[in-house]
Amino acid sequence: xxxxxxxxxxxxxxxxxxxxxxxxxxxxxxxxxxxxxxxxxxxxxxxxxxxxxxxxxxxxxxxxxxxxxxxxxxxxxxxxxxxxxxxxxxxxxxxxxxxxxxxxxxxxxxxxxxxxxxxxxxxxxxxxxxxxxxxxxxxxxxxxxxxxxxxxxxxxxxxx
Amino acid sequence: xxxxxxxxxxxxxxxxxxxxxxxxxxxxxxxxxxxxxxxxxxxxxxxxxxxxxxxxxxxxxxxxxxxxxxxxxxxxxxxxxxxxxxxxxxxxxxxxxxxxxxxxxxxxxxxxxxxxxxxxxxxxxxxxxxxxxxxxxxxxxxxxxxxxxxxxxxxxxxxxxxxxxxxxxxxxxxxxxxxxxxxxxxxxxxxxxxxxxxxxxxxxxxxxxxxxxxxxxxxxxxxxxxxxxxxxxxxxxxxxxxxxxxxxxxxxxxxxxxxxxxxxxxxxxxxxxxxxxxxxxxxxxxxxxxxx
Numbered sequence: 001x002x003x004x005x006x007x008x009x010x011x012x013x014x015x016x017x018x019x020x021x022x023x024x025x026x027x028x029x030x031x032x033x034x035x036x037x038x039x040x041x042x043x044x045x046x047x048x049x050x051x052x053x054x055x056x057x058x059x060x061x062x063x064x065x066x067x068x069x070x071x072x073x074x075x076x077x078x079x080x081x082x083x084x085x086x087x088x089x090x091x092x093x094x095x096x097x098x099x100x101x102x103x104x105x106x107x108x109x110x111x112x113x114x115x116x117x118x119x120x121x122x123x124x125x126x127x128x129x130x131x132x133x134x135x136x137x138x139x140x141x142x143x144x145x146x147x148x149x150x151x152x153x154x155x156x157x158x159x160x
Numbered sequence: 161x162x163x164x165x166x167x168x169x170x171x172x173x174x175x176x177x178x179x180x181x182x183x184x185x186x187x188x189x190x191x192x193x194x195x196x197x198x199x200x201x202x203x204x205x206x207x208x209x210x211x212x213x214x215x216x217x218x219x220x221x222x223x224x225x226x227x228x229x230x231x232x233x234x235x236x237x238x239x240x241x242x243x244x245x246x247x248x249x250x251x252x253x254x255x256x257x258x259x260x261x262x263x264x265x266x267x268x269x270x271x272x273x274x275x276x277x278x279x280x281x282x283x284x285x286x287x288x289x290x291x292x293x294x295x296x297x298x299x300x301x302x303x304x305x306x307x308x309x310x311x312x313x314x315x316x317x318x319x320x321x322x323x324x325x326x327x328x329x330x331x332x333x334x335x336x337x338x339x340x341x342x343x344x345x346x347x348x349x350x351x352x353x354x355x356x357x358x359x360x361x362x363x364x365x366x367x368x369x370x371x372x373x374x375x376x377x378x379x380x381x382x383x384x385x386x387x388x389x390x391x392x393x394x395x396x397x398x399x400x401x402x403x404x405x406x407x408x409x410x411x412x413x414x415x416x417x418x419x420x421x422x423x424x425x426x427x428x429x430x431x432x433x434x435x436x437x438x439x440x441x442x443x444x445x446x447x448x449x450x451x452x
Contacts, residue, residue, distance in 0.1 A: 001165070020166035020207065023194065043195035044263055045349065056236060056265040062191045063266060066166045067209065110261070122443035132260020 007068040009034070010078030017045040017061075024058075025049050027065035028075055036076035036105050040134070047133035050106035051075045057113040076105035079112060087157075088112060088150040090102050097146035099137035106133045111147045123148065161198050168209040172216070172296045172325055178208050179321045180298060186210050186323055188232040189266035191259060192275045207276035216270070218228065218326055219244070225331030228294070231270025231324045235282065236261075238269055248329055248367040249444075250338035250357065257281040257342065260349055270324050273306070276314050276381070278344040282383045283382045284357025284374035289329050297322030297361040307374070310381035333370075339437040339443035342376065352377045354429035356409065358437040362445060368392045373405070373434060378413035378426050385412035388434060397442050399450045406435035406452070 002017045009032060016031045028034040028051070040046035042061050049060040052074040079086040088111045089099070098104045107130055114121055114129035121129065126147045127140075135143065169175045184206035187193055196202040210216045213354070216232040219241050229238060235255035238244055245252045258267050258281055262296060272282035273293070283306075291306040298321040306327060311317050318324065342355035355376030363369040371392040373385040388409035397400050415426035432452055439451030 001163075003166075021161050027272055044191055044196070044259065047260060047262055050262055053265065057262045058265045059191075059260075059262045062189075062194050062263070064166065064187075064190065064194065064207075067190070067211070113261070128348070130263065132262045 003066065005066055005069050007071070007073060011077060011160045019063065020066050022065040023061050024051070024052065024063040024065050024068055025060035026066065028060060034075050034077050038102055038105055040102070045134070047110065048103050048106040050109045050133065052109060052113060055113065055116060057110050076108055079108065086112070087154050088115070088147065091146040091150035091153065092143065095142050095146035095149060097143040099139045103133055103135045107135070107143055111150065115151055115154060119151060121151060162203055165206045165280055166209065167206065168212045172213060175208050175210060175213060175323060176296060176298060178206065181206060181322065184208055188268040188271040189234060190196045191263050191267040192271060198406055216238055227329045228326040229269055229329065230326055232268045235264035235267050235269065247332045248289060250340050251289065251329070253417055254285040254340040255282045265392045269327055273309060273310050273327070274316055274324055275309055276316050278379060278381055279352045279355070279377040280382070281352060281355060283378065284355055284376050286327055286329065287374040287382060288338045288357045288359035288372045290372070292328040293324055294326040294328060295322050296325045307382065307384065312380045316332055324364055327336045333361050335445065337441040339440035339444070341433045343433060351420065354378050354433060356430060356433035356437050358434060358441055360397065360438065360441045367394055367396050373409055375409065375413055378415040380429055383413065385409035385434070397438065397447060397449055402435045402438040402449060403452055405438060406431040409434040
């Protein structure tokens with residue numbers, strides 16, 4: 001039986017009908033049309049469905065939609081400002097840190113979670129932060145370089 | 161996945177009375193339950209979310225210096241809790257091995273225990289710390305040694321309508337240290353081929369007064385290594401002793417051969433991991449002991 005739930009996604013409050021079987025991923029893609037969050041493995045291994053829940057990274061395939069009320073959810077769509085990309089996205093473009101692009105939204109969100117709590121991560125910390133995000137094109141070096149560059153740029157922006 | 165109802169009670173009693181309604185399962189982090197239900201490995205007509213129950217979602221300091229970790233508290237919250245990080249660093253480090261950071265945001269220690277996978281990385285360190293399991297059910301509340309909750313792969317000794325409410329860590333003992341090590345082919349996002357948790361306590365002469373060794377992935381449940389523990393008592397921790405304890409632990413293990421490793425390989429891993437974890441305990445206590 002479907003129930004009405006209220007949830008906050010990218011700063012906007014939504015009231016939607018959810019089946020208890022719906023995952024947060026289904027709610028975002030199917031009901032809210034936020035298709036930037038991708039479905040990969042569907043069992044928490046690949047990380048392409050990563051979103052932020054109260055600032056922490058979560059696999060949207062491992063959380064039920066009915067668990068969403070009371071939490072602030074941020075998806076990849078919530079990171080850019082209109083057509084202005086987030087510095088992490090800019091850096092991935094500039095460093096060629098995207099190949100097929102399917103893992104990219106999850107990588108960006110995991111990188112955002114990292115830089116929010118650790119603005120100057122080491123390479124090892126960056127690699128650990130994206131360990132739950134699989135890139136089957138295996139372009140990790142450029143992704144790591146892009147996140148490091150974004151961190152440097154964002155830290156510089158703060159100092160200016 | 162068959163349709164199910166979803167309830168989120170705000171008390172333990174509420175959860176237990178819902179559990180009596182038959183084909184129900186409790187939901188903590190959901191990182192095991194949700195894929196299991198979607199893949200048809202588990203089914204339920206009612207899913208009871210425990211995360212609105214304050215008792216299950218808080219870490220409380222006990223008057224005797226110990227801690228009660230609510231069964232639904234996430235790995236991330238456990239690892240970043242200042243008292244756990246300082247007084248029980250092996251617990252903080254081992255919950256950081258469960259899945260990815262994304263999984264740790266959701267996954268609970270209670271779930272890692274009740275899913276009852278012999279490979280659960282969160283379990284050996286808490287058993288080494290003499291953890292107790294607080295259980296609530298239709299007949300009331302009870303408390304048991306945590307290791308008694310495991311019945312076999314995927315099975316616990318919880319009775320019908322019972323839930324694990326908290327994991328109680330006794331106050332840290334002076335001159336003691338714990339460490340957990342696992343072996344995985346990949347550095348991250350992998351399941352332990354074997355794991356070893358160790359805890360030692362030294363007496364005033366620097367000899368080992370007490371020892372606890374808990375092995376992962378080498379038996380139907382997490383296993384203590386009694387002959388290795390017994391060998392350590394009364395001895396000063398030196399390299400030859402911890403290596404011997406490792407070999408005895410390998411004998412205590414009851415591994416099977418599967419896709420992750422052969423039984424013989426697992427025994428070798430137990431021997432090395434146990435000795436290395438013991439050496440790490442020694443290191444935490446200011447003693448330099450070489451490990452293999």
